[in-house]
Amino acid sequence: MDFLKRIFGGGNEGTRDKARDRLKIVLIHDRTDISPQLLDSLRDEIVNVLTKYMDIDTKKIEIDLDHDEHEVALVANIPVLRIKRGNVDVNAV
Amino acid sequence: MAARVIVTTSGKGGVGKTTSTANIAAALARFGKKVVAVDADVGLRNLDVIMGLENRVVYNFIDVIEKVCKLNQAIVKDKRVPGLYLLPAAQTRTKDAVNPEQMIALCEELKQEFDFVLLDCPAGIEGGFKNAAAGADEALVVTTPEIPSVRDADRIIGMLESMGKSPIRLIINRLRPNMVQDGDMLAKDDILDVLSIDLIGVVPEDENVIRSTNSGEPMTISLESPAAQAYLNIAERLLGRDVPLMDLESYATRGFISKIKKFFGGKRKR
Numbered sequence: 121m122d123f124l125k126r127i128f129g130g131g132n133e134g135t136r137d138k139a140r141d142r143l144k145i146v147l148i149h150d151r152t153d154i155s156p157q158l159l160d161s162l163r164d165e166i167v168n169v170l171t172k173y174m175d176i177d178t179k180k181i182e183i184d185l186d187h188d189e190h191e192v193a194l195v196a197n198i199p200v201l202r203i204k205r206g207n208v209d210v211n212a213v
Numbered sequence: 214m215a216a217r218v219i220v221t222t223s224g225k226g227g228v229g230k231t232t233s234t235a236n237i238a239a240a241l242a243r244f245g246k247k248v249v250a251v252d253a254d255v256g257l258r259n260l261d262v263i264m265g266l267e268n269r270v271v272y273n274f275i276d277v278i279e280k281v282c283k284l285n286q287a288i289v290k291d292k293r294v295p296g297l298y299l300l301p302a303a304q305t306r307t308k309d310a311v312n313p314e315q316m317i318a319l320c321e322e323l324k325q326e327f328d329f330v331l332l333d334c335p336a337g338i339e340g341g342f343k344n345a346a347a348g349a350d351e352a353l354v355v356t357t358p359e360i361p362s363v364r365d366a367d368r369i370i371g372m373l374e375s376m377g378k379s380p381i382r383l384i385i386n387r388l389r390p391n392m393v394q395d396g397d398m399l400a401k402d403d404i405l406d407v408l409s410i411d412l413i414g415v416v417p418e419d420e421n422v423i424r425s426t427n428s429g430e431p432m433t434i435s436l437e438s439p440a441a442q443a444y445l446n447i448a449e450r451l452l453g454r455d456v457p458l459m460d461l462e463s464y465a466t467r468g469f470i471s472k473i474k475k476f477f478g479g480k481r482k483r
């Protein structure tokens with residue numbers, strides 16, 4: 121039966137498409153794999169920039185990479201206490 | 214032309230680095246270049262066997278680095294092809310027997326003598342790869358059309374980029390055109406879509422690879438076979454010539470079923 125199916129090209133789905141899809145997903149995840157150290161240093165830099173403009177609740181910051189099946193997002197939840205108005209020196213780092 | 218140092222590597226082991234190095238080296242020599250193939254896969258030495266030169270190995274490149282012998286004492290000349298040479302690896306050493314500085318110095322010395330220095334390296338995720346590849350300017354990454362191999366290739370490509378190798382080009386090895394046709398194997402474009410490097414050639418699955426390993430004669434020395442042709446084309450592309458990709462479908466081992474399909478004039482679905 122299989123034999124006949126193949127002769128006439130019917131039915132057979134093939135695993136190539138499956139391989140292609142799985143490969144894409146694996147690579148999305150591999151490429152966005154981040155070490156805790158790197159994430160910490162990213163968090164520190166983000167906090168440094170933000171505190172030039174606003175007071176934030178540094179204890180409640182959540183920063184992480186959010187993986188779903190087809191994409192990865194950097195998700196940050198940063199409670200803001202107060203915007204610094206007026207005397208912000210934008211050029212100071 | 215300035216000498217070029219090219220590393221052959223992969224993410225995953227056993228995908229055809231040594232086979233590729235030997236055949237590309239022999240092909241470049243046939244095109245009139247002076248080529249040395251360096252077995253930089255310390256501890257997993259087998260380039261000597263694939264090239265059929267194992268009985269002529271006296272010293273190895275660790276001996277050169279440790280000044281036990283001179284460079285020209287360690288290099289084995291292939292008598293079948295003018296311009297083809299091998300610098301063997303030590304079997305009994307661990308991969309950290311050589312450091313990056315030593316490898317760079319060795320490659321510099323080889324550059325004085327040769328047009329091409331091809332380094333057969335350990336797989337990238339194994340230790341020792343960075344040391345072995347330190348002296349290379351360019352890289353060839355070998356992958357088979359399977360998920361684990363392509364996945365690991367992606368990692369090694371990132372590593373090679375951060376090491377400043379350029380160009381980094383891809384060899385897809387062991388492709389089975391008839392399986393691709395039947396929709397059961399990743400095709401060339403499926404792989405190129407996800408990896409961010411240029412292709413330098415596609416080598417089909419070919420039983421002549423085994424024959425050539427058995428007899429100790431790289432296919433590109435004399436054999437006429439699909440894989441030999443693919444490696445000759447890769448060598449030409451390295452030389453900057455514009456060679457079209459082989460029509461691998463015509464090489465597909467057409468089985469009974471395909472013949473019946475053809476007989477009935479059936480169209481292939483994919």
Ligand SMILES: Nc1ncnc2c1ncn2[C@@H]1O[C@H](COP(=O)(O)OP(=O)(O)O)[C@@H](O)[C@H]1O
Pocket residue numbers: 223226227228229230231232233386387388416417418419420422423426440
């Ligand atoms: N195109 C090919 N067709 C058939 N067999 C192959 C092909 N390329 C490599 N092989 C086989 O795969 C195995 C691993 O090849 P090798 O070159 O030693 O890989 P690596 O150096 O990456 O470990 C060997 O047994 C070799 O004969």
Ligand SMILES: [Mg+2]
Pocket residue numbers: 230231232254259
């Ligand atoms: Mg090898």
